[in-house]
Amino acid sequence: MLPDAVEHHHPALAHQFDSLEQQKEAATLGMWIFLVTEVLFFGGLFLTYTTYRHLYPDAFAAASHELIVWAGTINTAVLITSSLTMALAVHAAQTGNRRLLVLFLIVTMILGTVFLGIKAFEYYSEWEERHVPGLNYAFDPRYYRHAQIFFSLYFLMTGLHALHMIIGLGIMAVMLRWSIRGTITPEYFTPIEISGLYWHFVDIVWIFLFPLLYLIGRHAHV
Amino acid sequence: MATLLSPPRHYLNDGYGIKSWLLTRDHKRIALLYLASVTVFFFIGGAMAVLIRLELATPVGDLVSDETYNKLFTMHGVAMIFFFLIPAIPSVLGNFLIPIMIGAKDLAFPRLNLLSWYIYVVGGLFSLYAMIAGGVDTGWTFYTPFSTVSSTTQVVPTALGIFVVGFSGILTGLNFIVTIHRMRAPGMTWFRLPLFVWSSYATSLINVLGTPVVAITILLVAAERVLHFGFFDPSVGGDPVLFQHLFWFYSHPAVYIMILPAMGVISELVAAGCRKPVFGYTFVAFASLAIAVLGFLVWGHHMFVAGESVYSAMIFSVLSFLVAIPSAVKVFNWTATMYKGSVSWETPMLYAYGFIGLFTIGGLTGLFLAAIAVDVHVTDTYFIVAHFHYIMVGGTIMGYLGGLHYWWPKISGRLYHEGLAKIAAWIIFIGFNLTFFPQFVVGYLGMPRRYHAYPPEFQVLNVLSSAGASILGVGYLLPMAYLIWSLRYGRIAGSNPWGAVGLEWTTTSPPPTENFAQTPVVTWDAYEYPAPVETHVA
Numbered sequence: 001m002l003p004d005a006v007e008h009h010h011p012a013l014a015h016q017f018d019s020l021e022q023q024k025e026a027a028t029l030g031m032w033i034f035l036v037t038e039v040l041f042f043g044g045l046f047l048t049y050t051t052y053r054h055l056y057p058d059a060f061a062a063a064s065h066e067l068i069v070w071a072g073t074i075n076t077a078v079l080i081t082s083s084l085t086m087a088l089a090v091h092a093a094q095t096g097n098r099r100l101l102v103l104f105l106i107v108t109m110i111l112g113t114v115f116l117g118i119k120a121f122e123y124y125s126e127w128e129e130r131h132v133p134g135l136n137y138a139f140d141p142r143y144y145r146h147a148q149i150f151f152s153l154y155f156l157m158t159g160l161h162a163l164h165m166i167i168g169l170g171i172m173a174v175m176l177r178w179s180i181r182g183t184i185t186p187e188y189f190t191p192i193e194i195s196g197l198y199w200h201f202v203d204i205v206w207i208f209l210f211p212l213l214y215l216i217g218r219h220a221h222v
Numbered sequence: 223m224a225t226l227l228s229p230p231r232h233y234l235n236d237g238y239g240i241k242s243w244l245l246t247r248d249h250k251r252i253a254l255l256y257l258a259s260v261t262v263f264f265f266i267g268g269a270m271a272v273l274i275r276l277e278l279a280t281p282v283g284d285l286v287s288d289e290t291y292n293k294l295f296t297m298h299g300v301a302m303i304f305f306f307l308i309p310a311i312p313s314v315l316g317n318f319l320i321p322i323m324i325g326a327k328d329l330a331f332p333r334l335n336l337l338s339w340y341i342y343v344v345g346g347l348f349s350l351y352a353m354i355a356g357g358v359d360t361g362w363t364f365y366t367p368f369s370t371v372s373s374t375t376q377v378v379p380t381a382l383g384i385f386v387v388g389f390s391g392i393l394t395g396l397n398f399i400v401t402i403h404r405m406r407a408p409g410m411t412w413f414r415l416p417l418f419v420w421s422s423y424a425t426s427l428i429n430v431l432g433t434p435v436v437a438i439t440i441l442l443v444a445a446e447r448v449l450h451f452g453f454f455d456p457s458v459g460g461d462p463v464l465f466q467h468l469f470w471f472y473s474h475p476a477v478y479i480m481i482l483p484a485m486g487v488i489s490e491l492v493a494a495g496c497r498k499p500v501f502g503y504t505f506v507a508f509a510s511l512a513i514a515v516l517g518f519l520v521w522g523h524h525m526f527v528a529g530e531s532v533y534s535a536m537i538f539s540v541l542s543f544l545v546a547i548p549s550a551v552k553v554f555n556w557t558a559t560m561y562k563g564s565v566s567w568e569t570p571m572l573y574a575y576g577f578i579g580l581f582t583i584g585g586l587t588g589l590f591l592a593a594i595a596v597d598v599h600v601t602d603t604y605f606i607v608a609h610f611h612y613i614m615v616g617g618t619i620m621g622y623l624g625g626l627h628y629w630w631p632k633i634s635g636r637l638y639h640e641g642l643a644k645i646a647a648w649i650i651f652i653g654f655n656l657t658f659f660p661q662f663v664v665g666y667l668g669m670p671r672r673y674h675a676y677p678p679e680f681q682v683l684n685v686l687s688s689a690g691a692s693i694l695g696v697g698y699l700l701p702m703a704y705l706i707w708s709l710r711y712g713r714i715a716g717s718n719p720w721g722a723v724g725l726e727w728t729t730t731s732p733p734p735t736e737n738f739a740q741t742p743v744v745t746w747d748a749y750e751y752p753a754p755v756e757t758h759v760a
Binding site for chain 2: 041048
């Protein structure tokens with residue numbers, strides 16, 4: 001349609017952009033802004049958590065004590081490792097090493113799935129222990145109500161985080177497909193890069209969730 | 223030079239059929255999709271307002287029951303705020319104009335732009351479902367624990383509707399920010415941008431930073447209502463004031479989401495209507511950013527009577543006063559722009575004059591409310607209702623209609639009937655003031671908001687208000703009629719019917735799908751009108 005399409009016209013270049021560089025800058029900025037909105041989204045929950053932890057420190061410590069710390073610890077390690085493999089995948093895309101790119105994407109996806117598996121095991125145990133507010137809940141009568149606020153926040157925060165993980169796995173599946181098909185090249189690897197930003201962000205959310213939910217106050221009272 | 227004939231291809235005839243619209247990625251077509259959908263919600267919200275004003279024509283609650291009345295003002299608020307006032311100017315005028323004003327072919331993410339519209343529609347359907355399935359009676363503010371424990375109405379579907387539509391605003395804001403950063407034409411530096419772009423940028427910042435917070439808040443309300451978590455229920459240790467903090471952290475800035483784009487429109491109208499550059503361009507541009515930043519620091523002034531500590535109340539009061547500074551900068555600069563300008567009395571300018579006057583009244587009464595002592599006296603009275611309608615209806619809708627008239631020839635390629643449009647603008651101005659000015663008085667005298675009955679001594683003022691509302695209603699129906707009429711019978715507009723400057727007037731009307739035949743190279747500042755030596759030929 002336009003006469004100015006004479007320059008190098010890469011197949012991945014969308015019509016509204018003049019160059020791949022402009023397209024990449026736009027996509028990266030867009031992802032950063034999206035992550036800012038995510039910070040604010042989780043921020044509301046962190047604020048709610050902080051408020052009630054401040055109001056009811058004893059109940060929060062008692063409830064926190066019921067979580068399975070070793071599972072949370074393993075999951076932290078799993079997620080940090082997946083961030084490493086994600087970073088390596090971006091590097092492989094940059095240097096045009098398609099075999100390594102595919103390998104690291106697969107490892108990242110496996111680690112993400114392991115995380116979700118362990119999380120599901122935790123949820124199952126918490127159901128067995130009757131720690132699920134609204135559906136199956138019982139607790140020490142001294143802390144019954146305030147521990148319920150803790151567990152509600154626990155399920156909302158980790159649940160939303162897990163939802164982000166599931167979406168992340170979907171994105172990684174698309175990236176894997178594009179990498180195998182050869183859409184991703186050293187000239188055009190923006191999708192891998194911004195998917196990586198997303199993955200690292202979800203990882204960082206967990207880095208905050210883990211100490212807040214599992215660790216803080218563990219040795220205080222109980 | 224621009225040809226007088228319509229170009230053979232433009233965005234409206236580039237593809238026909240329903241699919242070419244529902245799957246379009248053209249920002250101009252998406253703007254028209256939004257125009258249709260926000261208009262639907264405007265008239266739904268308007269219908270509720272008609273019933274509210276009819277009920278209040280008499281002191282006894284005789285037309286509708288108190289429960290129905292509660293639902294009417296709630297759904298009026300929900301439809302108007304979340305589905306009209308917040309999206310209207312950004313999604314319609316912003317979508318259409320921002321890429322053209324900065325010399326781009328489209329927004330940075332056209333598919334995301336279309337997705338935003340679909341998200342808006344899904345959110346709208348949730349809310350419509352809630353309305354049809356019995357409505358919701360919590361007030362648009364969803365205060366807990368009433369909304370989470372006591373109310374027996376459709377809280378969850380309405381809340382989900384607002385949750386969903388929020389993402390439409392977030393994604394549109396994201397799209398605008400990236401577009402303004404990365405898509406400007408060669409030579410279009412930040413300080414050559416039209417002020418509408420600056421104010422859209424500031425609005426987008428609020429959208430991106432604030433909306434996620436109300437999204438999570440609404441999710442908490444819905445979760446609590448279904449599963450009884452007790453976050454905001456004092457009987458199980460929850461804190462209802464925490465809800466108010468979270469809610470107003472977004473919903474106060476949301477007021478600036480509504481008014482900032484209108485301010486941007488007014489800057490464009492005043493410059494074009496006076497044939498002069500906007501006085502103090504940089505001040506007006508930074509005033510938009512200042513309003514966006516300060517807007518996030520004043521939410522506590524909604525909670526002066528909600529058990530907030532006296533010290534936070536004092537700080538929030540002082541910060542609220544500060545918002546007056548950038549707002550006043552804008553009003554003074556528009557006035558200074560008009561000074562010795564070749565002032566036009568065409569329709570868009572009528573709306574601009576209306577905006578400046580009404581926004582000033584709305585803003586000054588906002589200062590009354592920022593003063594704690596006065597606020598405690600008038601909290602939850604009609605004074606509040608009058609104040610925010612002066613800002614939102616007198617401000618935002620005036621700006622929206624002014625902008626719609628100003629850019630209508632560009633959007634449609636046709637001219638509307640100037641005489642009818644002037645009459646409509648006057649009817650709206652008169653109807654508006656008759657509706658809402660009496661509410662200042664009746665509120666100051668002590669009439670509370672949100673009741674379907676009131677003491678008989680307030681009847682005169684309420685009848686005045688209801689009479690004004692019927693005039694206002696006629697005023698709003700008129701543009702609907704003559705703008706649609708102009709699509710077929712209006713005179714061909716030509717590319718620059720106002721003789722205005724700005725990139726949008728350099729391309730044809732309606733613009734081609736790719737906006738410009740060639741990417742423009744900008745070598746001039748915004749609003750470079752020739753010095754007013756010669757008198758403008760009338």
